[in-house]
Amino acid sequence: xxxxxxxxxxxxxxxxxxxxxxxxxxxxxxxxxxxxxxxxxxxxxxxxxxxxxxxxxxxxxxxxxxxxxxxxxxxxxxxxxxxxxxxxxxxxxxxxxxxxxxxxxxxxxxxxxxxxxxxxxxxxxxxxxxxxxxxxxxxxxxxxxxxxxxxxxxxxxxxxxxxxxxxxxxxxxxxxxxxxxxxxxxxxxxxxxxxxxxxxxxxxxxxxxxxxxxxxxxxxxxxx
Amino acid sequence: xxxxxxxxxxxxxxxxxxxxxxxxxxxxxxxxxxxxxxxxxxxxxxxxxxxxxxxxxxxxxxxxxxxxxxxxxxxxxxxxxxxxxxxxxxxxxxxxxxxxxxxxxxxxxxxxxxxxxxxxxxxxxxxxxxxxxxxxxxxxxxxxxxxxxxxxxxxxxxxxxxxxxxxxxxxxxxxxxxxxxxxxxxxxxxxxxxxxxxxxxxxxxxxxxxxxxxxxxxxxxxxxxxxxxxxxxxxxxxxxxxxxxxxxxxxxxxxxxxxxxxxxxxxxxxxxxxxxxxxxxxxxxxx
Numbered sequence: 086x087x088x089x090x091x092x093x094x095x096x097x098x099x100x101x102x103x104x105x106x107x108x109x110x111x112x113x114x115x116x117x118x119x120x121x122x123x124x125x126x127x128x129x130x131x132x133x134x135x136x137x138x139x140x141x142x143x144x145x146x147x148x149x150x151x152x153x154x155x156x157x158x159x160x161x162x163x164x165x166x167x168x169x170x171x172x173x174x175x176x177x178x179x180x181x182x183x184x185x186x187x188x189x190x191x192x193x194x195x196x197x198x199x200x201x202x203x204x205x206x207x208x209x210x211x212x213x214x215x216x217x218x219x220x221x222x223x224x225x226x227x228x229x230x231x232x233x234x235x236x237x238x239x240x241x242x243x244x245x246x247x248x249x250x251x252x253x254x255x256x257x258x259x260x261x262x263x264x265x266x267x268x269x270x271x272x273x274x275x276x277x278x279x280x281x282x283x284x285x286x287x288x289x290x291x292x293x294x295x296x297x298x299x300x301x302x303x304x305x306x307x308x309x
Numbered sequence: 310x311x312x313x314x315x316x317x318x319x320x321x322x323x324x325x326x327x328x329x330x331x332x333x334x335x336x337x338x339x340x341x342x343x344x345x346x347x348x349x350x351x352x353x354x355x356x357x358x359x360x361x362x363x364x365x366x367x368x369x370x371x372x373x374x375x376x377x378x379x380x381x382x383x384x385x386x387x388x389x390x391x392x393x394x395x396x397x398x399x400x401x402x403x404x405x406x407x408x409x410x411x412x413x414x415x416x417x418x419x420x421x422x423x424x425x426x427x428x429x430x431x432x433x434x435x436x437x438x439x440x441x442x443x444x445x446x447x448x449x450x451x452x453x454x455x456x457x458x459x460x461x462x463x464x465x466x467x468x469x470x471x472x473x474x475x476x477x478x479x480x481x482x483x484x485x486x487x488x489x490x491x492x493x494x495x496x497x498x499x500x501x502x503x504x505x506x507x508x509x510x511x512x513x514x515x516x517x518x519x520x521x522x523x524x525x526x527x528x529x530x531x532x533x534x535x536x537x538x539x540x541x542x543x544x545x546x547x548x549x550x551x552x553x554x555x556x557x558x559x560x561x562x563x564x565x566x567x568x569x570x571x572x573x574x575x576x577x578x579x580x581x582x583x584x585x586x587x588x589x590x591x592x593x594x595x596x
Contacts, residue, residue: 159495159498162504163498163499163502163504164502166502173465173486173487173488255491256490257470257488257489257490257495259470259489263470263489266406266470266471266491267406267470267471269406269410270405270406270409270471271429271471271476273409273410273413273433273434274432274433276410
């Protein structure tokens with residue numbers, strides 16, 4: 086473990102995983118909002134919105150994330166000049182968040198939509214019968230019940246998102262996978278240890294996350 | 310739509326970390342003379358795997374399935390000296406960060422990939438050569454006023470993560486803002502678009518990029534090198550015989566003109582005259 090006793094390497098390791106956590110947090114929040122909006126579009130009575138939602142999901146769910154992130158940097162930033170921060174790292178970070186949340190929102194949308202399908206049709210019909218609008222029906226009756234059945238899929242999406250965050254390394258952010266490559270490059274004698282530490286850190290972060298979501302899903306499930 | 314109560318079955322998946330053993334012939338030796346290392350492999354199998362760069366015009370560039378450049382020509386000279394035909398060389402793209410691992414794991418037999426000889430690397434692998442002495446420099450837009458690394462404070466510089474040039478900028482010019490990618494090809498559009506002020510690596514690599522058609526006349530190499538980068542040929546740490554043999558081959562190539570021919574057909578096209586291969590500077594092969 087001589088590699089990680091060197092404070093410089095240890096700092097790099099910590100900052101790499103901090104980037105991953107920041108990417109995951111920011112993208113998860115954005116993707117959640119976007120995904121719920123998209124799901125609302127896809128079940129709405131307005132054909133244009135339905136079409137938009139469907140197109141979004143089909144495009145981003147079927148494009149490799151590497152390409153999406155690559156486009157965010159070389160398309161949005163380099164070609165179109167969209168600069169999100171004066172700070173180099175932060176700029177790459179936010180461009181990465183755009184890519185990750187766009188991509189992940191498609192998956193969130195589909196999870197929410199499947200959740201909506203678990204709510205008995207009678208619920209929505211009853212809501213309409215007492216005079217609620219589409220928005221109110223969704224907000225007050227359907228979504229709260231749907232949300233409780235999509236906890237587990239959300240957990241899977243979050244875990245995938247956290248691992249996907251390493252892809253932002255390809256556009257030059259020193260996140261954990263880049264730090265790992267660097268450490269391996271300068272410590273060729275400790276490749277396996279370095280790899281195990283990085284893989285182990287991901288496992289230590291994500292295995293409890295999985296259990297937590299499983300527990301929460303059980304606790305909140307609508308018992309029908 | 311009566312939903313049955315579902316019992317959640319939590320399947321705890323054990324994390325099976327399979328360390329895939331990287332390919333590569335482990336059966337060395339077995340030659341008639343009992344030689345091991347690359348000499349043995351060349352004798353017994355008549356083939357070699359050489360790690361090269363794939364994205365450095367003039368040095369190691371992959372077009373389709375073909376590789377071309379100065380490093381490639383050097384690789385061919387060495388293979389020929391070891392008795393392996395150019396057709397029996399398997400070229401393998403080896404990015405900077407993969408060079409030592411590929412040698413150590415036997416994925417490649419040799420690395421000829423703009424590989425700077427330094428003490429850190431010598432602890433893991435053996436170096437033959439150098440076959441060329443480069444120096445770190447800056448590539449800037451043709452109208453740029455940058456004249457050297459001392460003016461980099463506050464400027465954005467692009468380089469490759471895990472490479473010697475990137476490390477040198479971090480250590481010696483900490484005020485420069487360093488943008489790192491996994492290949493220099495990604496740096497050029499940024500220099501072109503003005504998102505970075507300079508690209509830094511060895512002068513010879515930069516010259517190769519500046520000479521590309523799509524960037525003709527857009528960039529210039531500043532021309533004030535701030536390091537010595539002796540390019541060596543990497544091979545397994547214990548392969549002293551192979552290392553000495555390569556140095557002999559290089560000496561012979563310098564004497565019979567094949568070294569100059571290798572230069573003239575590749576980097577020489579940029580108008581730079583062939584350097585003299587200084588055979589007095591050749592390594593002692595870890596002995």
